[in-house]
Amino acid sequence: MQNKKELSQPCTLLAIESSCDETSAAVLHNGQILSNIIANQTIHEAYGGVVPELASREHQKNIVPVVHQALAQAQIHKRDLQAIAFTQGPGLLGSLLVGSSFAKSMAWGLQIPLLTVNHMQAHILAHFIDEPRPKFPFLCLTVSGGHTQIVLVRDYLTMEIIGETQDDAVGEAFDKTAKLLNLPYPGGPLIDKYAQQGNPLAFSFPAVDMPELNFSFSGIKTAFLYFLQKNVAQNPNFVGENLADICASVQHTLVHILLKKLRKASQQTQIKEIAIAGGVSANSGLRKALSEMGKKMDWQIYIPDFQYCTDNAAMIAMAAYCKFQQGIFADQTASPMPRMEF
Numbered sequence: 137m138q139n140k141k142e143l144s145q146p147c148t149l150l151a152i153e154s155s156c157d158e159t160s161a162a163v164l165h166n167g168q169i170l171s172n173i174i175a176n177q178t179i180h181e182a183y184g185g186v187v188p189e190l191a192s193r194e195h196q197k198n199i200v201p202v203v204h205q206a207l208a209q210a211q212i213h214k215r216d217l218q219a220i221a222f223t224q225g226p227g228l229l230g231s232l233l234v235g236s237s238f239a240k241s242m243a244w245g246l247q248i249p250l251l252t253v254n255h256m257q258a259h260i261l262a263h264f265i266d267e268p269r270p271k272f273p274f275l276c277l278t279v280s281g282g283h284t285q286i287v288l289v290r291d292y293l294t295m296e297i298i299g300e301t302q303d304d305a306v307g308e309a310f311d312k313t314a315k316l317l318n319l320p321y322p323g324g325p326l327i328d329k330y331a332q333q334g335n336p337l338a339f340s341f342p343a344v345d346m347p348e349l350n351f352s353f354s355g356i357k358t359a360f361l362y363f364l365q366k367n368v369a370q371n372p373n374f375v376g377e378n379l380a381d382i383c384a385s386v387q388h389t390l391v392h393i394l395l396k397k398l399r400k401a402s403q404q405t406q407i408k409e410i411a412i413a414g415g416v417s418a419n420s421g422l423r424k425a426l427s428e429m430g431k432k433m434d435w436q437i438y439i440p441d442f443q444y445c446t447d448n449a450a451m452i453a454m455a456a457y458c459k460f461q462q463g464i465f466a467d468q469t470a471s472p473m474p475r476m477e478f
């Protein structure tokens with residue numbers, strides 16, 4: 137199946153994303169994204185992580201203005217919509233409930249069909265928003281705050297997880313490391329920022345090599361805690377004096393683990409179309425290292441635009457569009473699935 141040609145049915149739809157701490161709405165018209173509005177929740181910064189109860193309350197405050205803005209920017213009236221899509225999972229139950237209830241009510245009010253979307257599939261399908269689009273089959277390293285997976289993508293909606301983390305997600309490893317350095321949540325982008333001035337080989341951290349194509353990141357977090365405790369005991373200013381080198385070294389270790397498994401997956405499957413997706417795909421160290429590895433291994437690589445790396449409704453709209461093409465609709469009984477699988 138050769139991608140773009142398949143996505144040709146006319147359709148105007150509204151998509152809603154509310155799986156974690158971003159409230160987002162997007163309008164898609166015939167495969168083109170007309171708007172993608174994202175309200176970030178800064179309330180969690182003070183708590184060092186997402187507080188589920190606060191996240192759902194923020195979604196409740198944000199959802200109406202975000203949807204209004206998405207329709208206004210797209211210059212689409214709600215009566216022109218042919219379907220409404222929402223993220224069914226995986227995610228936080230309270231957060232998912234806000235998006236799903238809103239989408240269901242609106243679809244019921246307008247008497248139009250509903251589409252449910254798997255958030256992790258949507259991260260991958262964000263690659264079909266703009267050119268260049270990967271060719272099937274391709275491998276996607278999906279790296280976010282909750283997931284770390286290597287996915288074999290055979291077709292838009294036919295995907296198989298061939299490797300994944302057995303404990304923490306890599307985004308969690310970035311965020312927890314940052315927390316130990318007293319950086320605010322989410323710490324991943326800050327580690328990335330400081331790492332740019334540092335030496336990636338200044339410090340080393342033991343990486344646990346998991347069998348097959350799986351990952352483990354919880355050991356690194358513990359090793360990092362002991363590393364900090366030891367060095368701060370010797371020099372209370374250790375973190376302040378070495379922040380860039382510490383961040384660069386942690387990032388280097390995490391990126392190395394990811395790419396080692398990605399290379400193994402490519403060798404095993406003989407697939408050289410390689411994509412990355414999810415919040416951590418915004419990491420400059422990962423983007424650079426993947427580009428270098430791509431040249432060395434003769435891969436065709438696909439790196440998403442920054443706006444489509446972290447959570448957004450444009451990717452939900454694109455995934456919903458793929459389902460619309462195939463006539464896979466949901467009904468009013470569709471409820472949130474916090475642990476949804478492919």
Ligand code: KG4
Nearest residue numbers: 280281282307322324415416418419446447
């Ligand atoms: O995909 P996403 O927005 O939400 C989930 O589905 O989880 O990913 C959020 C994760 C957070 O852990 C955040 O720290 C991480 O992506 N992240 C980054 C960067 N930007 C976002 N990690 C490292 N470097 C970045 N530049």
Ligand code: ZN
Nearest residue numbers: 280415446447
């Ligand atoms: Zn996500």
